[in-house]
Amino acid sequence: xxxxxxxxxxxxxxxxxxxxxxxxxxxxxxxxxxxxxxxxxxxxxxxxxxxxxxxxxxxxxxxxxxxxxxxxxxxxxxxxxxxxxxxxxxxxxxxxxxxxxxxxxxxxxxxxxxxxxxxxxxxxxxxxxxxxxxxxxxxxxxxxxxxxxxxxxxxxxxxxxxxxxxxxxxxxxxxxxxxxxxxxxxxxxxxxxxxxxxxxxxxxxxxxxxxxxxxxxxxxxxxxxxxxxxxxxxxxxxxxxxxxxxxxxxxxxxxxxxxxxxxxxxxxxxxxxxxxxxxxxxxxxxxxxxxxxxxxxxxxxxxxxxxxxxxxxxxxxxxx
Amino acid sequence: xxxxxxxxxxxxxxxxxxxxxxxxxxxxxxxxxxxxxxxxxxxxxxxxxxxxxxxxxxxxxxxxxxxxxxxxxxxxxxxxxxxxxxxxxxxxxxxxxxxxxxxxxxxxxxxxxxxxxxxxxxxxxxxxxxxxxxxxxxxxxxxxxxxxxxxxxxxxxxxxxxxxxxxxxxxxxxxxxxxxxxxxxxxxxxxxxxxxxxxxxxxxxxxxxxxxxxxxxxxxxxxxxxxxxxxxxxxxxxxxxxxxxxxxxxxxxxxxxxxxxxxxxxxxxxxxxxxxxxxxxxxxxxxxxxxxxxxxxxxxxxxxxxxxxxxxxxxxxxxxxxxxxxxxxxxxxxxxxxxxxxxxxxxxxxxxxxxxxxxxxxxxxxxxxxxxxxxxxxxxxxxxxxxxxxxxxxxxxxxxxxxxxxxxxxxxxxxxxxxxxxxxxxxxxxxxxxxxxxxxxxxxxxxxx
Numbered sequence: 134x135x136x137x138x139x140x141x142x143x144x145x146x147x148x149x150x151x152x153x154x155x156x157x158x159x160x161x162x163x164x165x166x167x168x169x170x171x172x173x174x175x176x177x178x179x180x181x182x183x184x185x186x187x188x189x190x191x192x193x194x195x196x197x198x199x200x201x202x203x204x205x206x207x208x209x210x211x212x213x214x215x216x217x218x219x220x221x222x223x224x225x226x227x228x229x230x231x232x233x234x235x236x237x238x239x240x241x242x243x244x245x246x247x248x249x250x251x252x253x254x255x256x257x258x259x260x261x262x263x264x265x266x267x268x269x270x271x272x273x274x275x276x277x278x279x280x281x282x283x284x285x286x287x288x289x290x291x292x293x294x295x296x297x298x299x300x301x302x303x304x305x306x307x308x309x310x311x312x313x314x315x316x317x318x319x320x321x322x323x324x325x326x327x328x329x330x331x332x333x334x335x336x337x338x339x340x341x342x343x344x345x346x347x348x349x350x351x352x353x354x355x356x357x358x359x360x361x362x363x364x365x366x367x368x369x370x371x372x373x374x375x376x377x378x379x380x381x382x383x384x385x386x387x388x389x390x391x392x393x394x395x396x397x398x399x400x401x402x403x404x405x406x407x408x409x410x411x412x413x414x415x416x417x418x419x420x421x422x423x424x425x426x427x428x429x430x431x432x433x434x435x436x437x438x439x440x441x442x443x444x445x446x447x448x449x450x451x452x453x
Numbered sequence: 454x455x456x457x458x459x460x461x462x463x464x465x466x467x468x469x470x471x472x473x474x475x476x477x478x479x480x481x482x483x484x485x486x487x488x489x490x491x492x493x494x495x496x497x498x499x500x501x502x503x504x505x506x507x508x509x510x511x512x513x514x515x516x517x518x519x520x521x522x523x524x525x526x527x528x529x530x531x532x533x534x535x536x537x538x539x540x541x542x543x544x545x546x547x548x549x550x551x552x553x554x555x556x557x558x559x560x561x562x563x564x565x566x567x568x569x570x571x572x573x574x575x576x577x578x579x580x581x582x583x584x585x586x587x588x589x590x591x592x593x594x595x596x597x598x599x600x601x602x603x604x605x606x607x608x609x610x611x612x613x614x615x616x617x618x619x620x621x622x623x624x625x626x627x628x629x630x631x632x633x634x635x636x637x638x639x640x641x642x643x644x645x646x647x648x649x650x651x652x653x654x655x656x657x658x659x660x661x662x663x664x665x666x667x668x669x670x671x672x673x674x675x676x677x678x679x680x681x682x683x684x685x686x687x688x689x690x691x692x693x694x695x696x697x698x699x700x701x702x703x704x705x706x707x708x709x710x711x712x713x714x715x716x717x718x719x720x721x722x723x724x725x726x727x728x729x730x731x732x733x734x735x736x737x738x739x740x741x742x743x744x745x746x747x748x749x750x751x752x753x754x755x756x757x758x759x760x761x762x763x764x765x766x767x768x769x770x771x772x773x774x775x776x777x778x779x780x781x782x783x784x785x786x787x788x789x790x791x792x793x794x795x796x797x798x799x800x801x802x803x804x805x806x807x808x809x810x811x812x813x814x815x816x817x818x819x820x821x822x823x824x825x826x827x828x829x830x831x832x833x834x835x836x837x838x839x840x841x842x843x844x845x846x847x848x849x850x851x852x853x854x855x856x857x858x859x860x861x862x863x864x865x866x867x868x869x870x871x872x873x874x875x876x877x878x879x880x881x882x883x884x885x886x887x888x889x890x891x892x893x894x895x896x897x898x899x900x901x902x
Binding site: 134135138139141176177178179322323326351353354355356357358361362365369392395397398401403404405407408411412414416418419422423426442446449450452 | 571664668699704732
């Protein structure tokens, strides 16, 4: 009995954003990373095309992350004590992108200065050939001071600056515009809030193909279904032709999975949770895998083993 | 698609003979549309009209039930492609496979371990759903012995996997009075398999490597009298599975294509090299349209992650899981114990309550009615502001039960501190940690003075 395959063609397409610049483009990256560009639901390659696979970014902190799970500290070893070494290690672990996360203070409690941020960014750019993203500490004054300096220091490198939020995006967007960078905007698990922030950023003159949106997610078992459905709705809107949703999506399953007790700690948990290491890797891997199915274009991860797992899954999903 | 009364009327004899008990055919049609009458009450309805009416009344994806002595699993009856469109209704059954080439005592052990597993998640007790026994031996007696062992080791439903109808028959006999799923009828064996399924009144899976072949088989076994059918489109890799299962869901819901309007069975282990990869594929199948998932590996960590994900995806998006607002006493709090406040989103509540409970320290946990949203989401939506926090403190009566006036608010809403102090004169507002996991450390340092 012949069955007619129900193909769905969409009028809209996600914009393609290019992160990083090689020497030919005025930067120093060994390659650029393109994200987005699809005109189909995630991995539905019988309906349309995904010119770029989802990409993996690894989080690198500018100071030793003492509050991270011992499993992560063990995986990174001494590399986690130096952002440049860490960035190199992330590249070796298979990352497509490095996300440099700046802290409010240095070891010893002194505030991170603009000069510190410049030096750290420079060191990371020299240590890795991957395109980078730099996120501020998340406090308005510090973000503005540090990210303006970072934008100047990395001029020409086409980095992603973040995190733009509705309460604070103008300075970050202006800095990115002045030095040819991209921005990442985050909103709290809501389709309309995401659209609204994209509009605000675009209204400042930022081309849409230089905006990445983070609709915010949650860890497996901790509300991931909210983020998952918001992402599905955003992607459907994009494919249906809503311009202000046609931006690549970045989410942070690493952060979300590793802050949960399931991943973070090995003691004082129910026996039914099983082996700690297995559970922790599963938690981050499944959080990331599930978000791929909802349309994630950039996944920010933390554990090298997860990167290997998620990359292998992406490769299988993209295989023709 | 349900028909209207007028559409049904057109299919009736329109003679107003009254033998159905209603004065006119139109009145009878209206009752049928309202599901208050049975079509069998009409002695003159044509076979063709009957078939059309039956088909129209059937759900686009048939509900299929398997049953053991103590538990049953029903899958199918889904009505949407994306959970936000309404909700997903019947979570896929998670089964664990054992093979009859394994020694009987090991089968019993494996079944008891997997079926005895349970985990508490946001107050719910979660477990796997059943066991799939495979006739890897090809021998009827060996298979029957393995099915019997599994049947005795659990009261959950079984899936019987055999390609030889004679072997299947032996296994089916050993499954006693349960209602297993038979896997699978193929182009080669469908007649005998359909006869077995029909004879025992149990569901039958069909396997073909193309949708064309699959539709042909469902028509054949349907014609042989088997109504409860499960589909295996033969794909095992994650990309092909996503595409094929999406096509099946679309065909059933958007095209109302009856020959493929059945739940799907998947075998993630057959497309995976190890446990974590199998979990990734199973997670995909949970999100994207499987009805039965047969796992080849079991571990507590893997089961916990997949069970939590299944609850997440099948949670009704219109109704967040909430807990009752009010005062929750943890570890027998005294008048000088700390008072904390959080929202009534179940995951938020259980994260906080579990941490306080696990710390061994006493505490009063106030739960505000934030319409089932987490702290940050509720704050952003204006459902967990200073006014709501003050109202919760005042209406729960916590003031009569404690000897101090200190309230710990979540670190994520530290910005509310000043406003809450204004709303609650006489109270001192303390900012707690951002994450529940840091509460025990925080509470150790807490003192009433």
